[in-house]
Amino acid sequence: MFQRKTLQRRNLKGLNLNLQADLVSNGEMQEKTEAHQRPSRIEGQLMSNINAVQNNSNLYLRRGIKKKLTLDASVNEQAERQPNAVVIQQPQNESVLVLASLSQSPCASASSSSLSTPCIIDAYSNNFGLSPSSTNSTPSTIQGLSTVATPIENEHSMLLPPLEESLSPTTADLKDTLSGNSSDNYIQLQDLVQLGKIGAGNSGTVVKALHVPDSKIVAKKTIPVEQNNSTIINQLVRELSIVKNVKPHENIITFYGAYYNQHINNEIIILMEYSDCGSLDKILSVYKRFVQRGTVSNKKTWFNELTISKISHGVLNGLDHLYRQYKIIHRDIKPSNVLINSKGQIKLCDFGVSKKLVNSIADTFVGTSTYMSPERIQGNVYSIKGDVWSLGLMIIELVTGEFPLGGHNDTPDGILDLLQRIVNEPSPRLPKDRVFSKELTDFVNRCCIKNERERSSINELLHHDLILKYATASKDDKFRHWCKKIKSKIKEDKNLKREALERAKLEKRQCEKSTNLNTPNTST
Numbered sequence: 424m425f426q427r428k429t430l431q432r433r434n435l436k437g438l439n440l441n442l443q444a445d446l447v448s449n450g451e452m453q454e455k456t457e458a459h460q461r462p463s464r465i466e467g468q469l470m471s472n473i474n475a476v477q478n479n480s481n482l483y484l485r486r487g488i489k490k491k492l493t494l495d496a497s498v499n500e501q502a503e504r505q506p507n508a509v510v511i512q513q514p515q516n517e518s519v520l521v522l523a524s525l526s527q528s529p530c531a532s533a534s535s536s537s538l539s540t541p542c543i544i545d546a547y548s549n550n551f552g553l554s555p556s557s558t559n560s561t562p563s564t565i566q567g568l569s570t571v572a573t574p575i576e577n578e579h580s581m582l583l584p585p586l587e588e589s590l591s592p593t594t595a596d597l598k599d600t601l602s603g604n605s606s607d608n609y610i611q612l613q614d615l616v617q618l619g620k621i622g623a624g625n626s627g628t629v630v631k632a633l634h635v636p637d638s639k640i641v642a643k644k645t646i647p648v649e650q651n652n653s654t655i656i657n658q659l660v661r662e663l664s665i666v667k668n669v670k671p672h673e674n675i676i677t678f679y680g681a682y683y684n685q686h687i688n689n690e691i692i693i694l695m696e697y698s699d700c701g702s703l704d705k706i707l708s709v710y711k712r713f714v715q716r717g718t719v720s721n722k723k724t725w726f727n728e729l730t731i732s733k734i735s736h737g738v739l740n741g742l743d744h745l746y747r748q749y750k751i752i753h754r755d756i757k758p759s760n761v762l763i764n765s766k767g768q769i770k771l772c773d774f775g776v777s778k779k780l781v782n783s784i785a786d787t788f789v790g791t792s793t794y795m796s797p798e799r800i801q802g803n804v805y806s807i808k809g810d811v812w813s814l815g816l817m818i819i820e821l822v823t824g825e826f827p828l829g830g831h832n833d834t835p836d837g838i839l840d841l842l843q844r845i846v847n848e849p850s851p852r853l854p855k856d857r858v859f860s861k862e863l864t865d866f867v868n869r870c871c872i873k874n875e876r877e878r879s880s881i882n883e884l885l886h887h888d889l890i891l892k893y894a895t896a897s898k899d900d901k902f903r904h905w906c907k908k909i910k911s912k913i914k915e916d917k918n919l920k921r922e923a924l925e926r927a928k929l930e931k932r933q934c935e936k937s938t939n940l941n942t943p944n945t946s947t
């Protein structure tokens with residue numbers, strides 16, 4: 424997987440350079456994106472997106488404002504309740520929240536929508552559909568921490584650059600969002616002790632930290648932002664302000680607060696619930712390392728049908744909650760955004776908010792784009808069913824250990840090749856050389872239907888036989904047991920890695936010693 428990412432990155436950078444010569448002017452670009460109903464070739468679409476993000480970072484914002492001005496009265500009510508959200512009228516009179524961002528998202532239009540399911544009108548949103556929540560078994564952490572926290576009203580309170588007027592939340596909102604004190608409940612950074620690095624993505628680094636007053640472990644994500652880059656900061660504020668309003672749910676990672684301190688460093692810090700088994704991509708990597716060591720057979724995947732059923736159920740439930748309650752579409756379902764804990768809970772996360780903003784477009788497409796649905800790549804109207812497609816790809820990856828559109832030594836020849844594959848080649852399927860149940864096969868096939876209208880909906884999949892087959896208390900117990908086992912395997916892997924590192928260091932030292940002994944001393 425790492426190799427694949429590296430390859431794509433390299434190819435993509437090449438592509439990026441090649442495309443520069445063809446870039447159209449910003450004015451033309453805007454016209455293009457507004458006339459997006461026409462089916463376009465992938466290259467054209469890609470170029471449009473690249474151009475939009477690279478050459479005119481305000482384009483999407485401006486479009487956002489324009490759309491907002493067309494809101495009708497009922498939608499305005501909703502906008503008032505969530506002042507930082509851009510609310511757009513849906514074709515069927517259903518409004519959606521758009522987590523506005525300068526992302527790679529292809530353009531889509533309200534007027535062009537003819538889908539039966541509500542869909543997001545997404546000309547400028549990114550993949551950050553996340554929400555604060557807690558679970559039944561985990562006490563609402565925000566409340567749990569409130570007893571020890573005091574409001575941030577100190578010299579570090581952030582001073583944000585002004586937002587564009589029509590989208591501007593009030594100063595209080597901004598401050599609340601980034602200080603996390605919207606309901607007087609938040610974690611103070613000085614009460615955290617850093618424990619160790621968990622991982623790093625395109626946008627930042629995630630570490631494990633101890634909240635000393637109540638001994639709670641939290642995940643702390645640090646996103647570096649360009650100094651005084653008001654666009655990025657404002658964008659993050661808008662997104663986080665939506666995130667913080669999402670009520671607790673068992674399948675969404677809890678958001679504890681966000682901080683920005685421009686006086687000390689240019690970083691946005693996001694605090695969230697810690698998942699002790701980590702993300703699915705991490706579990707997959709641990710599995711692969713055991714296979715490499717020869718202690719686990721590559722014929723026996725860790726992701727059996729029961730775990731796939733439970734993971735799918737958790738993901739679908741989380742997506743359903745976000746959409747039903749908040750009209751939020753996640754848009755970035757992939758193994759690293761699905762977290763598991765040893766209580767057997769599946770949680771959606773994506774705090775990679777700023778990756779589309781901070782990094783180059785080349786980085787943007789690495790990793791994320793590969794899970795994008797054909798309609799999204801082509802710039803068509805994008806609905807929640809795009810997440811269903813991503814779920815299908817993710818399941819294939821989990822059971823086979825390979826990303827379906829580029830695994831098995833068939834690495835795509837650059838990003839265009841990959842996107843062409845997604846759009847033009849037959850739908851990804853579970854491999855034929857292995858036996859899978861008819862329930863699992865059918866579930867994956869329904870997710871990976873290229874025509875979005877024919878693809879199953881979240882609700883249909885929640886009632887699919889694959890989910891129902893394992894919806895019993897005893898299967899829940901089995902899954903919890905699996906999660907605990909995974910946690911111990913992760914620990915074992917960590918120890919083995921540490922031992923291997925120590926051994927390598929020792930060997931290196933011994934090697935250097937013997938070289939020195941064998942080298943004649945020429946100084947005399």
Ligand SMILES: Nc1ncnc2c1ncn2[C@@H]1O[C@H](COP(=O)(O)OP(=O)(O)OP(=O)(O)O)[C@@H](O)[C@H]1O
Pocket residue numbers: 621622623624625626627628629642644676695696697698699701702704705759760762772773774775778790791
């Ligand atoms: N709340 C959390 N609890 C435990 N581990 C986490 C948590 N959040 C993130 N991680 C781990 O940290 C890693 C890095 O996360 P991050 O969101 O920065 O990037 P990513 O999702 O891997 O990639 P990208 O930035 O492209 O979305 C994840 O892959 C995951 O393994």
